[in-house]
Amino acid sequence: MKPSDIKILIVDDEASIRDALSQWFELDGYNVSSAEDANAALLKLQQEPWDIVMLDIKMPGIDGLELQRRIKKIDKNIITIMITAFASVETSIQALKEGAFDYIVKPVDPDDMSHLIRNAVEQRRLMYENSQLRQHIDDISYSDEIIGESTEIKKVLEKVLEVSQTDSTVIIKGENGSGKELIARAIHSQSNRKYFPIITINCGAYSDGLLESELFGHEKGAFPGALYRRQGRLEMADKGTIFLDEIGQISEKMQADILRVLDTRQFSRLGGDKKIDVDFRIICSTTHDLERAVQEGSFREDLYYRLNVVTISIPPLRERKLDIPALARFFIKKYSQSMNKNVLDISQDTLDMLVEYNWPGNIRELRNVIERAMVVAKGNLVELDDLSFFFPVVEMGSEETLPSLDEVEKIHIQKVLELTNGNIAQAAGILKVSRLTMYNKIEKYQLKKSRNDLPR
Amino acid sequence: MPYIYIQPIKTDHSLWIDDLEKSVYSVFGYHTKVANLDINLEKTFDQARHQYNSSQILLQIISRPPADAVKVVGVVNVDLFIPILTFVFGEAQLRGIGSVIALHRLNNIFYGLSEDRGLLKKRLVKEAIHELGHNFGLIHCNNQSCVMRSSTYVEEVDQKSEEMCSRCQELLRGLL
Numbered sequence: 001m002k003p004s005d006i007k008i009l010i011v012d013d014e015a016s017i018r019d020a021l022s023q024w025f026e027l028d029g030y031n032v033s034s035a036e037d038a039n040a041a042l043l044k045l046q047q048e049p050w051d052i053v054m055l056d057i058k059m060p061g062i063d064g065l066e067l068q069r070r071i072k073k074i075d076k077n078i079i080t081i082m083i084t085a086f087a088s089v090e091t092s093i094q095a096l097k098e099g100a101f102d103y104i105v106k107p108v109d110p111d112d113m114s115h116l117i118r119n120a121v122e123q124r125r126l127m128y129e130n131s132q133l134r135q136h137i138d139d140i141s142y143s144d145e146i147i148g149e150s151t152e153i154k155k156v157l158e159k160v161l162e163v164s165q166t167d168s169t170v171i172i173k174g175e176n177g178s179g180k181e182l183i184a185r186a187i188h189s190q191s192n193r194k195y196f197p198i199i200t201i202n203c204g205a206y207s208d209g210l211l212e213s214e215l216f217g218h219e220k221g222a223f224p225g226a227l228y229r230r231q232g233r234l235e236m237a238d239k240g241t242i243f244l245d246e247i248g249q250i251s252e253k254m255q256a257d258i259l260r261v262l263d264t265r266q267f268s269r270l271g272g273d274k275k276i277d278v279d280f281r282i283i284c285s286t287t288h289d290l291e292r293a294v295q296e297g298s299f300r301e302d303l304y305y306r307l308n309v310v311t312i313s314i315p316p317l318r319e320r321k322l323d324i325p326a327l328a329r330f331f332i333k334k335y336s337q338s339m340n341k342n343v344l345d346i347s348q349d350t351l352d353m354l355v356e357y358n359w360p361g362n363i364r365e366l367r368n369v370i371e372r373a374m375v376v377a378k379g380n381l382v383e384l385d386d387l388s389f390f391f392p393v394v395e396m397g398s399e400e401t402l403p404s405l406d407e408v409e410k411i412h413i414q415k416v417l418e419l420t421n422g423n424i425a426q427a428a429g430i431l432k433v434s435r436l437t438m439y440n441k442i443e444k445y446q447l448k449k450s451r452n453d454l455p456r
Numbered sequence: 457m458p459y460i461y462i463q464p465i466k467t468d469h470s471l472w473i474d475d476l477e478k479s480v481y482s483v484f485g486y487h488t489k490v491a492n493l494d495i496n497l498e499k500t501f502d503q504a505r506h507q508y509n510s511s512q513i514l515l516q517i518i519s520r521p522p523a524d525a526v527k528v529v530g531v532v533n534v535d536l537f538i539p540i541l542t543f544v545f546g547e548a549q550l551r552g553i554g555s556v557i558a559l560h561r562l563n564n565i566f567y568g569l570s571e572d573r574g575l576l577k578k579r580l581v582k583e584a585i586h587e588l589g590h591n592f593g594l595i596h597c598n599n600q601s602c603v604m605r606s607s608t609y610v611e612e613v614d615q616k617s618e619e620m621c622s623r624c625q626e627l628l629r630g631l632l
Contacts, residue, residue, distance in 0.1 A: 003595070020511065020538040026550050028606065029595035083540075107505075107542045111608035 177364030222271025
């Protein structure tokens with residue numbers, strides 16, 4: 001905010017005070033105007049917005065205190081500063097109680113005046129910044145990133161809107177890469193908690209002890225290596241939302257701990273006694289069938305019913321093929337901007353190929369494929385050739401040229417690992433094999449876990 | 457040929473006029489002349505505050521400027537005030553013809569120190585360039601060393617230089 005963006009109104013019945021203050025503030029570059037009484041001031045206040053009003057407490061007609069009350073009715077965010085003679089300091093205190101930013105006793109030291117106005121301007125700037133940020137948050141709608149016209153996705157969006165207005169716990173079910181976190185963010189961004197954070201924790205990525213420390217935080221010296229006190233994710237999510245990704249992968253002990261926090265809304269940091277009160281909403285996601293886990297006894301029934309207030313199931317991409325063209329075009333637009341490339345669309349035959357494919361890695365896989373195609377795309381259309389890494393043209397030649405089963409398996413596992421950025425658990429999920437099998441295959445074929453490991 | 461006029465009021469200008477002339481010419485490109493306006497200082501004295509009303513002196517300075525005056529700067533050796541503030545080092549009309557500077561609080565004697573004429577001259581030059589800058593349309597600058605930085609203590613006057621920062625110089629070029 002430039003000084004000229006700040007509008008100051010001076011209200012005083014003494015012309016010499018009005019002129020002196022106006023000139024003083026004009027030299028700082030502020031946009032200044034003055035009024036000789038409350039009526040003239042109210043007229044100006046109704047005509048245009050003001051940032052700061054300096055007003056004399058004692059004026060004929062409506063006095064400063066009453067004028068301040070009327071100003072606050074017009075705009076409660078206007079900063080008011082009272083001008084007073086020594087005799088009316090008590091009135092100034094009354095004005096402070098009624099919302100004045102500060103008061104000055106005539107005559108005031110120039111340095112005090114400079115500080116006062118600088119602080120008032122800073123306060124106003126922060127208010128403005130705060131309202132801009134809130135507006136920005138209001139404008140961000142993760143729903144805009146949930147692309148699709150299919151009935152399946154429309155149902156999901158309807159449910160998102162429905163649950164975002166409540167504080168209920170939500171379980172989001174869906175395959176890897178189907179956009180569970182995006183749905184969680186969409187719920188949060190449309191809820192009353194949107195001005196507070198949404199904190200994500202991938203439960204599957206941590207060992208038991210680490211997850212406990214991540215969730216609850218720890219005191220200094222709680223365990224070897226705990227050099228400092230650390231705030232846990234639950235504390236960070238206070239007044240906001242905590243998104244527990246892959247809830248199905250937590251141990252029985254953690255299940256009990258989470259259940260206790262859910263019931264009491266209180267917890268202690270590791271190694272600490274102090275109870276910390278938190279106010280958060282839980283959204284969890286799972287790729288596992290939690291009901292079966294409950295039946296098998298690996299997931300607590302009471303926690304399941306506590307979490308399962310609302311369930312949102314995201315259909316896999318293969319069940320909403322109608323949305324593939326729109327999604328592909330969305331990613332093309334996105335990467336055109338970030339890669340600064342003039343790729344505008346995708347050719348029809350390429351699109352047909354994408355629609356036909358089964359997409360075991362769901363939208364994440366589609367996104368990665370488009371990203372890679374965009375890197376190699378030459379013209380302003382994504383062509384079939386740009387996807388040759390993904391749909392290799394297999395020429396049925398002689399026996400010698402056909403790949404062996406091992407070779408095909410190796411290529412396929414490598415491709416899935418690249419798509420999951422080396423996440424073995426995720427890759428194992430896509431390939432429907434155990435993690436141990438994945439490790440064995442990686443060892444057997446000497447595979448690289450991610451693109452970053454690939455030779456450049 | 458237009459000039460920037462310096463109006464000494466109850467002060468011996470021979471002590472500082474050469475330094476002021478040089479600095480004003482180097483910053484604004486105008487030569488200076490000493491004015492001889494009829495200023496009634498006593499009329500501006502406030503019995504209750506034992507200070508002189510800066511705005512009233514300024515009104516007298518601008519009421520009859522010399523015909524070839526582009527700006528007129530009054531330099532007075534008394535303590536000045538404006539009604540809302542306890543004191544001012546000076547006062548200027550933004551984009552106007554006149555300004556006034558008080559030597560009283562620029563002088564070490566006011567702070568119980570021994571007189572330092574060299575320092576007083578430096579302070580006067582800084583304040584004169586500052587107020588003339590306002591007359592030409594410049595507002596306060598946030599640059600620590602720029603002469604257009606606002607100073608409410610004499611220490612702040614000492615901290616800043618006699619020069620304008622590059623941004624203020626550029627703005628001034630557009631205003632001259």
